[in-house]
Amino acid sequence: xxxITTTFxxxxxxxxxxxxxxxxxxxxxxxxxxxxxxxGLGKVTLTYSRPNVKGREVFGSLEPYGxxxxxxxxxxxxxxxxxxxxxxxxxxxxxxxxxxTIPAKDEWVVILNKTADQWGAYxxxxxxxxxxxxxxxxxxxxxxxxFMMQFADVKPGSMQLNLSWENTSISIPMTVNFDAKVMxxxxxxMAGEKKPYFAAAQYYYENDKDLSxxxxxxxxxEQTDVKAPWYKLWKxxxxxxxxxxxxxxxxxxAGIAAAKEANNEEYVRLNEGVIAQAKK
Numbered sequence: 001x002x003x004i005t006t007t008f009x010x011x012x013x014x015x016x017x018x019x020x021x022x023x024x025x026x027x028x029x030x031x032x033x034x035x036x037x038x039x040g041l042g043k044v045t046l047t048y049s050r051p052n053v054k055g056r057e058v059f060g061s062l063e064p065y066g067x068x069x070x071x072x073x074x075x076x077x078x079x080x081x082x083x084x085x086x087x088x089x090x091x092x093x094x095x096x097x098x099x100x101t102i103p104a105k106d107e108w109v110v111i112l113n114k115t116a117d118q119w120g121a122y123x124x125x126x127x128x129x130x131x132x133x134x135x136x137x138x139x140x141x142x143x144x145x146x147f148m149m150q151f152a153d154v155k156p157g158s159m160q161l162n163l164s165w166e167n168t169s170i171s172i173p174m175t176v177n178f179d180a181k182v183m184x185x186x187x188x189x190m191a192g193e194k195k196p197y198f199a200a201a202q203y204y205y206e207n208d209k210d211l212s213x214x215x216x217x218x219x220x221x222e223q224t225d226v227k228a229p230w231y232k233l234w235k236x237x238x239x240x241x242x243x244x245x246x247x248x249x250x251x252x253x254a255g256i257a258a259a260k261e262a263n264n265e266e267y268v269r270l271n272e273g274v275i276a277q278a279k280k
Contacts, residue, residue: 030073040178042082048072197221229259229267
């Protein structure tokens with residue numbers, strides 16, 4: 001009995017080694033891809049496999065309408081959020097989820113499921129769904145041979161997750177609210193020894209905060225390096241946004257002079273751009 005057990009264990013070991021060897025020698029029929037996208041103050045990580053059309057009819061045939069699809073090949077597609085986000089108007093807590101879809105001719109159902117790591121949709125359980133929502137598919141030309149998911153229209157607080165294969169695509173909108181956390185971070189940093197005047201002024205400018213405070217911070221940081229053309233550029237931008245065109249032009253001209261002295265053509269051009277805007 002002991003000899004049989006030993007032999008069986010040896011067979012299993014040989015099979016596992018053989019399987020590993022083949023996995024190393026032959027590529028996956030559907031290649032894997034992981035995308036890490038900065039979003040707000042956090043990141044979104046998407047992991048999926050990419051099957052090819054290979055001359056087949058995909059939706060409504062290879063992937064039947066009305067059936068839960070793993071949204072790729074091999075293991076179920078997963079998406080991980082480091083921060084709380086909103087997906088198609090639905091609040092999603094930070095965490096890792098599997099992403100399934102139910103294709104249909106006129107409307108797709110998108111599913112985030114709380115069981116992240118699973119193979120395909122074979123063990124999918126709807127009771128583990130975090131949320132479901134519907135999106136309208138679009139027809140695209142030329143056809144997409146290799147299934148593709150990508151983040152597009154990426155802004156600090158919003159973006160789209162686009163899916164395309166064969167002649168079909170869908171878009172999933174995502175947003176993140178990071179403003180309260182950023183404002184708290186700025187307040188905390190300003191109470192410390194190293195005050196982030198420049199970064200704080202830029203954030204206030206970009207997000208329509210108190211421009212008077214942003215200008216005061218830029219005046220302080222400008223004194224640390226009076227020849228820095230980038231400080232003058234951002235001060236000029238703030239002044240222009242405040243409606244003070246003469247002061248913006250004067251500051252941008254000083255920025256051009258500083259940039260020329262430093263042989264920095266980029267900041268010559270950027271400061272010239274402020275002047276052009278101010279003269280409109």
